Amino acid sequence: MTRHFLRDDDLSPAEQREVLDLAARLKRDRFAERPLEGQKTAAVIFDKTSTRTQVSFSVGVADLGGNPLIMDSKNSQMGGKESVSDTAKVLSRMVELIVWRTYAHAGLVEMAEHATVPVINSLSDDFHPCQILADLQTIAERKGELAGLTATYVGDAANNMGHSYLLGFATAGMHIRVAGPDGFHPRADIVADAERIAAETGGSVSILTDPVAAVSGSDVVITDTWVSMGQEDEKAARIATFGAYRVTAELMAHAREDAIFMHCLPAYREYEVAPEVIDGPQSVVWDEAENRVHAQKALMTWLLKESE
């Protein structure tokens, strides 16, 4: 059966551990896995802009022995011209993997329904699961065992990162708290899924409004942009709404003394995070960015193996 990775909970807790173990091994031994030797091709398609995702998949596919085909959907027949299902069938005849960054998550679901090769979500409006694997790898490097740690995400708790932290961190057995203003809390069905997973892994899920209460005693403090791709028209209103959720040294002081700070990047130092935090000693954002390469190489290797 072809395996896909569209949401964080497409990997069971045991499967997520396997992928993270492989990511750690590939970080130590860069060319240890060569599933795309040949050279086979992975299509990496962008409907939205990217630096990290574009570069980490390009480097990762090449490290696995393959050829990364970076496609800007605007220069293809995708979108208004050709259906997702026809695109999935055509690409499946030519490439070994489809990686897609898009807007509506439903497009990825449709792509996976019609593709006969693994489909990877490299960010949709609802989830960013590849980022969460890199984040878990980074936390494990700093803290050891993931299960039992408390991580808090503050800011736009209704966006793709908020949703993915709920599912991915609950899968890892962590206590995940997300805090945002009223009207910017995560989708109820995703919270319910995360709670069900946490009940199985020994983690927990808390949805909060007060950023200070949320951060108190946390091992990990995380934020993301207040204006995600596709929300540019709402920028002024969003900046006015999220001001109290800016991660400053003062907010970080409520977390554990040895807490780490994370951000998927790109970061806006004038808004969601103060320079003294993201550029300070608690920040692990550059490791987090690098780990996109290792985590995604592990994911691609694992999906290809499971789909044989």
Ligand code: CP
């Ligand atoms: N974090 C992340 O996905 O970065 P890019 O948008 O640059 O790919």
Ligand code: NVA
């Ligand atoms: N929430 C952000 C993440 C960017 C990597 C966005 O969707 O734009």
